[in-house]
Amino acid sequence: GAAFAGIVAGRRDRVGLIILDRPQALNALNRQAMDAVVAAATLFDLDETIGAIVLTGAGRAFAAGADIKEMAELSYAEATARDLFAGWDALTRIRTPLIAAVNGFALGGGCELAMMCDVIIAADTAKFGQPEINLGVVPGMGGTQRLTRAVGKAKAMELILTGRMMDAREAESAGLVARVVAAAELLDDVLTMAAGIAAKSLPALQAATELVDAAFDSTLTEGVARERRVFHAGFALDDQKEGMRAFIEKREPRFTHR
């Protein structure tokens, strides 16, 4: 339907796949793409038979940023009235593990979109950056906050002030990227990883993403206390009994996500 213009969404068993699909514009993130990605991810998140979601881009970009052509002539009043980019916040409330498979350029809003995901896996050809400064603006989808938390002040400041790109290896050693994979193998590798994650207990996965995110938004004391209570709550789940019994019985667990 129209709400999904600009993306392709599908599923393979317990894994949801969302592909940004405007390669002729390097998957620049216009309003339609935002609505479509958020809608698809939200539907997957509400579907208990989906245990992991993969987000990637068609062609030579993950996404080369927010759509410059769509916003170039906006006034301040228009930007604030439509609260430009606020719609993306919904993506950060998704609790199903969301994995960014970064296949090429992840610039500006593209880098910020990858950073909204739970894990970033990069092709060896990927390029990351916050080039907004070259357009006379600052990052607007969380880059100043999430890049700084991901790589620390020194590197975040340098990247944001110069607008330069960094390659996948640099992004990995800086801590932005979990793993680097040969470009030709990226999607297979990430779909396999996602299937492995999706086979685990969904309530445990959801609790884990929520708790790791809380590390960025709470004090250590609050975060550790919250973690301990969520750990205790796990004993109310069938999956806890199954997981621990399977270990003791030296067999693979069969989680029911209950």
Ligand code: CAA
């Ligand atoms: N918005 C709109 N269109 C874009 C785009 C963007 N962010 N990025 C690329 N495109 C379009 C180009 O205009 C071009 O379209 P035409 O064929 O119609 O001219 C097409 O995609 C292919 O791009 P290029 O010809 O530029 O490809 P290249 O290989 O020469 O360069 C690139 C690749 C270095 C990534 C270059 O496209 C580029 O610099 N893109 C813009 C990157 C950028 O500034 N991103 C930040 C955007 S602002 C933002 O994201 C704000 C925020 O924080 C949310």
